[in-house]
Amino acid sequence: MAQTPSKTPTIAPVASPFWVAHVHADRRPFLLARNRIVSALRGWFAGHDFVEVETGALQVSPGNETHLHAFATRLTTPDGTSTRLYLRTSPEFACKKLLAAGEARIVEFAKVFRNRERGALHHPEFTLVEWYRAREPYEALMTDCAAILACAAEAAGTKELTFRGRTADPFAAPERLTVAEAFTRFAGVDLLATLPGGEPDREGLARAARGAAIRIGDDDRWGDIFSRVLVERIEGNLGIGRPTILDRYPVHQAALARPAQDRREAERFELYACGVELANGFGELTDPIEQRARLESEMAEKERIYGERYPLDEDFLAALAAMPQACGIALGLDRLVMLATGAPRIEQVLWNPLA
Numbered sequence: 001m002a003q004t005p006s007k008t009p010t011i012a013p014v015a016s017p018f019w020v021a022h023v024h025a026d027r028r029p030f031l032l033a034r035n036r037i038v039s040a041l042r043g044w045f046a047g048h049d050f051v052e053v054e055t056g057a058l059q060v061s062p063g064n065e066t067h068l069h070a071f072a073t074r075l076t077t078p079d080g081t082s083t084r085l086y087l088r089t090s091p092e093f094a095c096k097k098l099l100a101a102g103e104a105r106i107v108e109f110a111k112v113f114r115n116r117e118r119g120a121l122h123h124p125e126f127t128l129v130e131w132y133r134a135r136e137p138y139e140a141l142m143t144d145c146a147a148i149l150a151c152a153a154e155a156a157g158t159k160e161l162t163f164r165g166r167t168a169d170p171f172a173a174p175e176r177l178t179v180a181e182a183f184t185r186f187a188g189v190d191l192l193a194t195l196p197g198g199e200p201d202r203e204g205l206a207r208a209a210r211g212a213a214i215r216i217g218d219d220d221r222w223g224d225i226f227s228r229v230l231v232e233r234i235e236g237n238l239g240i241g242r243p244t245i246l247d248r249y250p251v252h253q254a255a256l257a258r259p260a261q262d263r264r265e266a267e268r269f270e271l272y273a274c275g276v277e278l279a280n281g282f283g284e285l286t287d288p289i290e291q292r293a294r295l296e297s298e299m300a301e302k303e304r305i306y307g308e309r310y311p312l313d314e315d316f317l318a319a320l321a322a323m324p325q326a327c328g329i330a331l332g333l334d335r336l337v338m339l340a341t342g343a344p345r346i347e348q349v350l351w352n353p354l355a
Contacts, residue, residue, distance in 0.1 A: 018353055030349045033156045034337045038109065040155035041129060041148060041333075050107040050131060055094035057111060061313040062086035063093070064295040065255065066302045069115040070310065071124075086310065087113035090330060091130050092256070093316040096284070099134050099326050100319040107131035109333065120345045121276065124354060127333040138267045138283035138327035142245050145271045145279060146174055148331070149243060156340035161243075163274040163339050170340070172242035174271070179249050187212045187233040191250070194222070195264045200252055205229075223301075226253060239272035246270045255294040257282035271331070273339055281329030288320040 016023045045052065062070030071087040088094075091110040098106055110128045117124060133140055153159065153170035161168045183191040189212060194205040200222035209216055209225050214232055216225055238244040247269040251259055254266035260283075267283030285291050292312065299309040337349040347353040 017355060018347070027348055030337070030341045030343045031351055033341045034349050034351075036155040037152045037337055037340060038333070040151050042109075044148065044151050045107045045131065048105070050105045051103060053095065053098060053103070053106050053108050055091045055098070055108060055110070057088055057113070058085045059088045059093065059313065060085060061093065061311050061316070062113075063089040064298050064302075064310055064312060065089070066298050066305065069117075069306075071113050071115055089114050090128060092328070092330070093313050095130060095132055095328065096323055096326075097316060097319045099132055099324065100322040103132075104134040105132070121335060121338075123334065123346045123350060126346070126350075128330045129333050130328065130330040132284075132326055132328040134324045134326045136327055138269070138281060141281040141327050141329045142174070142176070142269065144329070145245070145281075145331070146243070149174075149273065149336075152336050152340045156337075158340055158342075161273045161339035162342045163276055164344075166240055166274040168239050168273040168339075169242050170273070174243035174245045176245045176247055177238075178247050178265075180265075182234050182238070182246060183229065186237050187214075187229050189229060191226075192262075192264055195250060195252075198251070198264045200250075223252060226250070235272070235277065236275045239274050239276065244272045246272060254282065255298050256285055256291070258285045258287075267327075276335055276339060277332075278335055278339075279329050279331035282327065284323070284326045284328055286320050286323050286325060288317045291320055292317055 018024060018027065042052065058073070058075070068089045070089055073085055073087070075083045075085050090112055091108050095106060095108060108130050110130055111125060112128050113125050115124060131144070149161070149170040153161065159171070161170050180191045183189040189205070189208040194201045194208065202222045202225070205222055205225045206216045206220070209229055212229065212233060214228055216228070220228070238246060248260050248265040249257070249268040251264060251266040254268035257266040257268040259265070260267050269281050270277050271279040271281070285294070295312055303309045334346050334349050337343070338346060341349065343349050
């Protein structure tokens with residue numbers, strides 16, 4: 001017998017807030033594991049002569065990467081003068097100023113803020129573990145990454161990292177794979193052939209991507225196509241079974257990194273486990289003239305795509321002239337905790353997630 005439809009609208013169930021006792025009880029094991037991991041990482045850095053620093057969250061520039069979006073606010077002085085400031089998307093500029101000041105090994109467990117980002121692996125406020133080594137090669141960061149994965153796993157009491165059915169051994173030596181090798185292996189694309197003389201060949205990469213059955217928009221630029229191939233064909237294959245270090249990004253995808261021996265490439269790598277990007281490291285660019293040009297190019301692209309741009313941090317650019325050769329890396333602490341505990345969403349490992 002058919003029922004008469006109710007005139008009362010159906011209300012979709014709303015997830016309970018994190019402070020409801022049974023919700024907190026379910027999350028608490030992840031949070032306690034997070035505390036153990038943080039404690040273990042702090043001990044590891046202290047044992048390797050790193051000085052833990054705390055830089056400011058309010059900055060004159062939030063960072064100048066095209067696709068990172070910041071939260072803006074205003075600083076008002078007692079006389080009523082108002083200045084626009086931003087919540088940082090990274091502590092990078094401030095940390096590099098400390099290298100210019102004379103610090104040699106520093107680490108920060110930094111709260112950072114990024115707008116337009118929300119999902120299983122993204123939260124508007126999250127924690128980066130960012131560290132720098134002055135006068136050391138960027139390969140030292142790769143060694144650090146392997147040790148930190150093992151350290152986190154030991155603290156969490158696990159022998160494997162997991163996410164969405166994929167696993168990786170945190171105690172295994174990471175595979176080191178260049179970006180060009182990954183494009184060939186997983187997409188059949190000769191990436192370096194699309195950088196003749198170091199300049200992007202948009203049509204060449206578009207043809208190669210279409211040959212790999214990847215849809216390309218008429219207004220997509222070389223960088224857009226690069227990112228689409230990376231996301232659709234490559235990232236899901238990285239860090240399976242053991243971590244992967246994806247090394248030597250094209251210089252056009254590494255605005256803050258110095259060029260590699262092949263000038264088409266840069267000293268930039270990313271760490272992956274279980275198909276998840278965990279860290280992004282550089283051999284740091286210290287030429288203030290080149291850095292200014294790159295950041296201005298990033299902001300021009302941001303304005304083209306999103307209709308906005310952020311100011312440059314002139315104090316940072318001035319400090320670069322005094323900064324020694326260095327390497328630095330940012331690791332997503334929350335993602336690392338997720339993989340070490342098997343948490344399915346980033347909110348599970350945050351003590352106070354946004355509703």
